[in-house]
Amino acid sequence: MSILVVGSVAFDSLKTPFGEKERILGGSATYFSVAASFFTDVRVVAVVGDDFGPEDEAVFRERDVDISDLERVKGQRSFFWKGEYGYDLNVAHTLDTQLNVFADFKPKLSNAARETPYLFLGNIQPQLQAEVREQVRARLVAADTMNYWIESTPEQLSDMLKRIDILIINDSEARALAGEANRVRAARRILSMGPSRLVVKRGEYGAAMFSEESFFATPAYPLEEVFDPTGAGDSFAGGFMGYLAATNATDDGALRRAIIYGSVMASFNVEEFGCERLRRLTYEEINARFKQLRAFSHFEESEMPRRLKK
Amino acid sequence: MSILVVGSVAFDSLKTPFGEKERILGGSATYFSVAASFFTDVRVVAVVGDDFGPEDEAVFRERDVDISDLERVKGQRSFFWKGEYGYDLNVAHTLDTQLNVFADFKPKLSNAARETPYLFLGNIQPQLQAEVREQVRARLVAADTMNYWIESTPEQLSDMLKRIDILIINDSEARALAGEANRVRAARRILSMGPSRLVVKRGEYGAAMFSEESFFATPAYPLEEVFDPTGAGDSFAGGFMGYLAATNATDDGALRRAIIYGSVMASFNVEEFGCERLRRLTYEEINARFKQLRAFSHFEESEMPRRLKK
Numbered sequence: 001m002s003i004l005v006v007g008s009v010a011f012d013s014l015k016t017p018f019g020e021k022e023r024i025l026g027g028s029a030t031y032f033s034v035a036a037s038f039f040t041d042v043r044v045v046a047v048v049g050d051d052f053g054p055e056d057e058a059v060f061r062e063r064d065v066d067i068s069d070l071e072r073v074k075g076q077r078s079f080f081w082k083g084e085y086g087y088d089l090n091v092a093h094t095l096d097t098q099l100n101v102f103a104d105f106k107p108k109l110s111n112a113a114r115e116t117p118y119l120f121l122g123n124i125q126p127q128l129q130a131e132v133r134e135q136v137r138a139r140l141v142a143a144d145t146m147n148y149w150i151e152s153t154p155e156q157l158s159d160m161l162k163r164i165d166i167l168i169i170n171d172s173e174a175r176a177l178a179g180e181a182n183r184v185r186a187a188r189r190i191l192s193m194g195p196s197r198l199v200v201k202r203g204e205y206g207a208a209m210f211s212e213e214s215f216f217a218t219p220a221y222p223l224e225e226v227f228d229p230t231g232a233g234d235s236f237a238g239g240f241m242g243y244l245a246a247t248n249a250t251d252d253g254a255l256r257r258a259i260i261y262g263s264v265m266a267s268f269n270v271e272e273f274g275c276e277r278l279r280r281l282t283y284e285e286i287n288a289r290f291k292q293l294r295a296f297s298h299f300e301e302s303e304m305p306r307r308l309k310k
Numbered sequence: 311m312s313i314l315v316v317g318s319v320a321f322d323s324l325k326t327p328f329g330e331k332e333r334i335l336g337g338s339a340t341y342f343s344v345a346a347s348f349f350t351d352v353r354v355v356a357v358v359g360d361d362f363g364p365e366d367e368a369v370f371r372e373r374d375v376d377i378s379d380l381e382r383v384k385g386q387r388s389f390f391w392k393g394e395y396g397y398d399l400n401v402a403h404t405l406d407t408q409l410n411v412f413a414d415f416k417p418k419l420s421n422a423a424r425e426t427p428y429l430f431l432g433n434i435q436p437q438l439q440a441e442v443r444e445q446v447r448a449r450l451v452a453a454d455t456m457n458y459w460i461e462s463t464p465e466q467l468s469d470m471l472k473r474i475d476i477l478i479i480n481d482s483e484a485r486a487l488a489g490e491a492n493r494v495r496a497a498r499r500i501l502s503m504g505p506s507r508l509v510v511k512r513g514e515y516g517a518a519m520f521s522e523e524s525f526f527a528t529p530a531y532p533l534e535e536v537f538d539p540t541g542a543g544d545s546f547a548g549g550f551m552g553y554l555a556a557t558n559a560t561d562d563g564a565l566r567r568a569i570i571y572g573s574v575m576a577s578f579n580v581e582e583f584g585c586e587r588l589r590r591l592t593y594e595e596i597n598a599r600f601k602q603l604r605a606f607s608h609f610e611e612s613e614m615p616r617r618l619k620k
Binding site: 222 | 596
């Protein structure tokens with residue numbers, strides 16, 4: 001099955017403790033689609049400006065990502081984000097955000113896009129997410145959001161949440177959305193808002209999945225160098241949705257393996273700036289890291305040794 | 311096999327968002343020994359004052375914990391700690407610490423204590439930990455420490471680390487001890503300081519174990535109510551060492567299961583104030599939560615679906 005992703009295709013200027021890069025290709029739809037493209041066919045709905053050039057297009061083309069629904073606006077520039085990461089790479093500090101073409105973005109979907117069975121709503125305005133969702137005959141819909149929308153457009157967000165199956169957000173977003181410090185109660189509250197599954201990205205601690213009747217958690221792949229965390233969440237979502245769409249399975253076992261593939265894709269993505277690492281990735285590398293995560297988290301059953309009290 | 315623990319037997323005044331308690335029995339050796347007593351015989355080396363009464367002694371006696379090496383000092387009071395937890399229960403704010411009998415504590419070990427095969431050095435002055443370690447013919451030695459010793463007695467701590475097999479500390483302590491933000495590099499650096507295994511307690515995120523050649527991590531048991539986090543780390547260490555001593559096994563598989571039993575004991579301990587929950591605990595409850603943690607973290611093998619590029 002194929003995937004439709006709506007989100008940003010953008011340029012990022014990044015500074016990490018390991019170096020800096022000016023105006024490299026980024027955006028939620030970019031990271032998502034490159035990651036998901038290893039698993040299945042992906043179509044991108046987004047908007048770019050004149051600054052989106054042939055070398056940017058090549059990132060999608062070399063992964064056979066369909067960009068026929070990518071809108072190009074003449075005389076304007078693409079979405080731009082400038083950010084910096086400190087010693088603790090979990091927190092991004094935004095230095096500049098220029099919406100540019102995104103200020104008036106109204107997603108126009110082709111007929112092919114409307115028929116896509118798997119849909120991922122990247123982190124954009126919740127009202128746009130809801131509008132796209134209504135146009136697509138998807139059998140499974142997942143979405144991301146962020147603190148900005150939780151604080152500034154809670155009603156639109158609440159409306160969007162009623163229309164999706166899976167919400168994929170990070171730990172602090174989950175607590176903010178629920179208004180609840182305890183992570184288990186926060187998850188329960190979010191599940192009452194609409195989605196039947198909540199996937200929580202926990203950075204260096206891995207990821208967890210909650211539903212009304214089940215819980216699953218995996219550690220992150222242990223990395224000695226997290227070079228650039230930009231796009232980790234979207235690469236995760238790309239691996240997650242990519243596996244589900246490729247297998248067309250949404251049972252609990254498939255969702256668990258999807259979490260592992262998401263973790264694997266995110267772990268590769270952060271090893272280099274932008275999409276550089278994902279562009280060089282091989283199936284053998286993905287498979288090897290999947291097996292390693294299994295070895296890192298599994299243990300044998302045991303009956304507790306009972307102490308005989310005197 | 312039996313365990314010797316040296317640490318504090320103390321009184322704590324605690325305030326959490328859920329309530330407060332004055333002068334309840336606590337201390338690292340108390341939580342550790344009650345948790346470990348479900349698995350094997352435990353002997354406590356510690357010091358208390360006149361305020362340690364029959365109802366406190368009963369906590370050890372009802373669990374058949376050997377307190378014949380518990381020193382009692384007439385005319386003085388036991389170690390006292392007053393602390394408060396805020397909205398985020400991971401961080402304890404110390405309001406008062408009174409060393410009392412602990413100020414001049416020189417552990418005196420009986421002959422039986424010196425022959426104990428498993429030794430846990432609870433969080434006390436590293437020099438005392440090293441002195442106790444030298445007196446015990448243990449086949450396996452684990453230790454805890456805290457930021458206070460990392461900052462104030464780094465040389466004593468460095469000396470102690472050379473004499474132990476397993477260091478069991480929390481996430482922020484590991485990063486402080488290594489002087490390294492990346493958790494994998496921090497672990498590697500700590501392993502170069504002496505211990506062959508590092509166990510990192512990650513609170514609501516679970517626990518991880520590092521050695522030169524292996525990595526293991528488990529999520530925490532998901533709790534909707536963390537009532538009182540005091541003693542979670544020592545209950546973890548008690549379950550961990552208790553399982554290893556009971557089975558007299560230290561291979562990687564046994565160490566993984568020990569981490570799970572540690573996580574289980576910690577998860578019960580935080581459900582009520584002090585040792586109350588552990589005192590009522592049953593083997594059936596421990597076994598059930600072990601099985602649940604396995605169900606929460608395991609997933610099936612998978613070969614990645616390969617997308618056929620056009």
